[in-house]
Amino acid sequence: xxGPYGRRDRLIQEKNHDVYxxxxxxxxxxxxxxxxxxxTGGRWTWxxxxxxxxxxxxxxxxxxxxxxxxGYVEIGGPFYVAHQEEILNLxxxxxxxxxxxxxxxxxxxxxxxxxxxxxxxTGLHLARRIGEALSRAYQGQFSMQYADGEQRIRVQWQR
Numbered sequence: 001x002x003g004p005y006g007r008r009d010r011l012i013q014e015k016n017h018d019v020y021x022x023x024x025x026x027x028x029x030x031x032x033x034x035x036x037x038x039x040t041g042g043r044w045t046w047x048x049x050x051x052x053x054x055x056x057x058x059x060x061x062x063x064x065x066x067x068x069x070x071g072y073v074e075i076g077g078p079f080y081v082a083h084q085e086e087i088l089n090l091x092x093x094x095x096x097x098x099x100x101x102x103x104x105x106x107x108x109x110x111x112x113x114x115x116x117x118x119x120x121x122t123g124l125h126l127a128r129r130i131g132e133a134l135s136r137a138y139q140g141q142f143s144m145q146y147a148d149g150e151q152r153i154r155v156q157w158q159r
Contacts, residue, residue, distance in 0.1 A: 071124055141159065
C-alpha cells in the first residue's frame with residue numbers, strides 16, 4: 001500500500017541474534033573459572049592479573065556446556081585414511097595457534113566414524129582455518145558453507 005509519505009507496509013528485517021555474543025559489557029577484569037581466560041581490554045586473553053577479578057563463564061565454555069558448535073569440519077577420503085595421524089596433528093597445531101591468539105576458538109569434540117573424522121568448534125574462524133590449512137597442505141576437495149546468517153559454518157575436506 002502506498003500513501004502520500006511512501007510505503008507503509010515494508011517488511012522489517014530482524015537482526016540475527018547470537019546468544020553466545022556478549023550483549024552487555026562485563027566489568028574488567030573478568031575471569032572464566034572453567035578455562036582460565038581473562039576478559040581485559042575488551043577481549044578474552046590468556047594473560048594473568050594480580051588485580052581482584054570478577055568471574056563469568058566465557059562464551060566458548062558456554063557453547064561447550066550447551067553442546068552448540070559454531071563450526072563443523074568433516075574430513076574424509078582414502079588419502080585421509082592413509083595419513084590420518086599426520087592430518088590430525090596438523091588440525092591440532094592449527095587449533096593451538098588459533099587458541100593462543102583467540103581463546104574463544106577451540107575444538108569442542110573430534111569423532112571418528114566410517115566416513116572420516118568430524119570436528120566441532122566453538123568458533124567460525126577455527127573451522128575455516130582448519131579447512132584452509134588442509135587444502136594448502138594436501139590440496140584435495142575443500143568447501144565451506146555458512147549458515148544462520150554467518151553464525152555457523154560447515155567445512156568439508158577430502159582427498
